[in-house]
Amino acid sequence: MSVSVLKRFYKTVAIEPADGGFEVRLDGRPIRTPAGRPLTVPTEVLAAAIAREWAEQPEKGEIKPLDMAMMRLAATAIDRVTVQRRKVIDDTAKYAGSDLLCYRADAPTDLVVRQVRVWQPLLDWAAMHYGARLEVTAGVQHRPQPASSLTALTEAVAGHSDFGLAGLFNLTAAMGSVVLALAVSERHLAPSDAFAAAELDALYEIEKWGEDSEATLRLQRLRRDVDAGARFLDLLGRARLL
Structure with a gap:
């Protein structure tokens, strides 16, 4: 069926x-x-x-x-x-090369400050927890990341079972950040806080200019995806390989 x-x-x-x-x-x-x-x-x-x-x-x-x-x-x-485990690991881990948390605004000042306050502690956590230090840049121009950090995050992703990988990839793709997804998987970050971090810029814009229906629907879909991925991992008991 x-x-x-x-x-x-x-x-x-x-x-x-x-x-x-x-x-x-x-x-x-x-x-x-x-x-x-x-x-x-x-x-x-x-x-x-x-x-x-x-x-x-x-x-x-x-x-x-x-x-x-x-x-x-x-x-x-x-x-x-189960049939292409290596590809799913690579597809998930590749987000580390352009992780959302590494690309900051250069203005306005209050947005820059908010990004530093919310995002930097998560990058610091990844550096401490996985030995994966990621470089930060202002703007959207790609910044290469240390190979050792990418390897460390790939190993963290690969530490999940097949079922755990399904949930982790769902979170990573929804938020554009493998660091946020791993933080949820490790119970370092609540799903609601991960969503708020992933959509920090959009929520800032709403505060400044108000909501529009299209943006609201997109945020609702994202929140549903984040909650689903987090709940799936919860129901697996985090589904980590021994």
């Missing part, structure tokens, strides 16, 4: 132990990923969250995949990460 736009076809949703973890069953039949693989997840709480997403679909109407973030991330882990 793959995730697609279709009418609800099941009455009961349950979770059961399975080889390697737990599975969700619809009318007694185990769910499969879009690629047809068994959807077996490593923790019971994640299975329960996925089961809840299926159970909350309207009894009469179409299934809404956009409301099933845990299902989507679990399927991504199984269908994508």
Whole structure:
């Protein structure tokens, strides 16, 4: 049973132990990923969250995949990460080469001060925690980062399990910062604070000039993505390799 736009076809949703973890069953039949693989997840709480997403679909109407973030991330882990783990590691870690936190404004002064106050402690944390010192620049011109720092952050990314990588990549891509994503994964930073850091410039503009509907919708989508990635990691118990 793959995730697609279709009418609800099941009455009961349950979770059961399975080889390697737990599975969700619809009318007694185990769910499969879009690629047809068994959807077996490593923790019971994640299975329960996925089961809840299926159970909350309207009894009469179409299934809404956009409301099933845990299902989507679990399927991504199984269908994508397990078959191309190295690529997902590299795709995630490459954000360190142009991490959002390293590119600062040169004006106005209050924005510059705010960026330093919010972003610099996170870069300092990455330097202390991973030995990954990243260089900061003003403007958008690319600034190369120390090779040793990029290697250290790649190793930090690679320390996640396949399921953990799915959540970490989701966070990294949403925020444009592998440092922010790792800070959430390590419980150094709350998801709400990570979102605020990622959208510091946009939130500053809203304070100055007010909201517009397009910007508000974009921020809502981003907040939903950040919350989903963080919750997925929480349900995995952080899913770190031993």
